[in-house]
Amino acid sequence: MRAVEICEHYNLPFINFKCPIDELPDLDKVEQILKENQDIALVYTTHNETGTGILNPIKEIGFLVHKYSAVFIVDTISTYAMKPIDIEKDNIDFCMASAQKGLMAMTGLSFVIGNTELIKKSAAYPKRSYYCNLYMQYHFFETTGQMHFTPPVQTIYAARQALDEYFREGEESKWKRHSEVFEAIHAGLDKLGFKDIIRRDLQAGLGVTVKYPDDENWSFEKIHDYCYERGFTIYPGKTSAQNTFRLCALGAITKDDIEDFFVVLYEALKVNNIKIPIHYDA
CATH class of the missing domain: 3.90.1150.10 (Aspartate Aminotransferase, domain 1)
Structure with missing residues (x-):
């Protein structure tokens, strides 16, 4: 799993909860892990597991994550702009996607939708990435109205057109x-x-x-x-x-x-x- 590899690369402690590929995660076991490891700060899962087509119960997982005061991140790469998502009702703190998936635009543009207060709070966190630092990008948007680094202009225009087409269809x-x-x-x-x-x-x-x-x-x-x-x-x-x-x-x-x-x-x-x-x- 790529999330595991990321944690290993950045030397982050993690628990890799595994379940059979053709079954939903056992929510009782998820809660047990959270209860026994209350230093867990963040939980990550995918919305749609593209290898199998299974849909994870993100609303229920997110409820448990928040019950134990952790942050919930959902990979919505393959569901965003396709399957309706309500980040508040689904208990999502952050989700991410790429323009070429549900929006059907060009590759080369990824984005994060998340809790603004948590983004601001992350300003005090250790900087593990310069180019991909979410707070730095947010702060630059807020203070200059520009992306932090030179943007892929053509790709952004394509995404803008894709958004118009998305809202036109509904x-x-x-x-x-x-x-x-x-x-x-x-x-x-x-x-x-x-x-x-x-x-x-x-x-x-x-x-x-x-x-x-x-x-x-x-x-x-x-x-x-x-x-x-x-x-x-x-x-x-x-x-x-x-x-x-x-x-x-x-x-x-x-x-x-x-x-x-x-x-x-x-x-x-x-x-x-x-x-x-x-x-x-x-």
């Missing part, structure tokens, strides 16, 4: 479109007989992690290339315990696009002599 309408795409993905997978590895009630609604078939003719590379040559991309899985691939509901796509994709995926399976419905040994 938060609820955008999430409705992503949800329709997500449901279309499941409908297509069900029709072909594929299995996903995460219970559907635990999924974030933005991506599906699919088990490889138990078929001797299955080849991710061949299926990927066939689809890619016809305008569609499937992503390799990120789980080490199972062989998987991923389908995403992100971007400026609609359920019609997904239906067109499954026509191509069906062709890819037939061309490669993969049994339909998809076969699993268990």
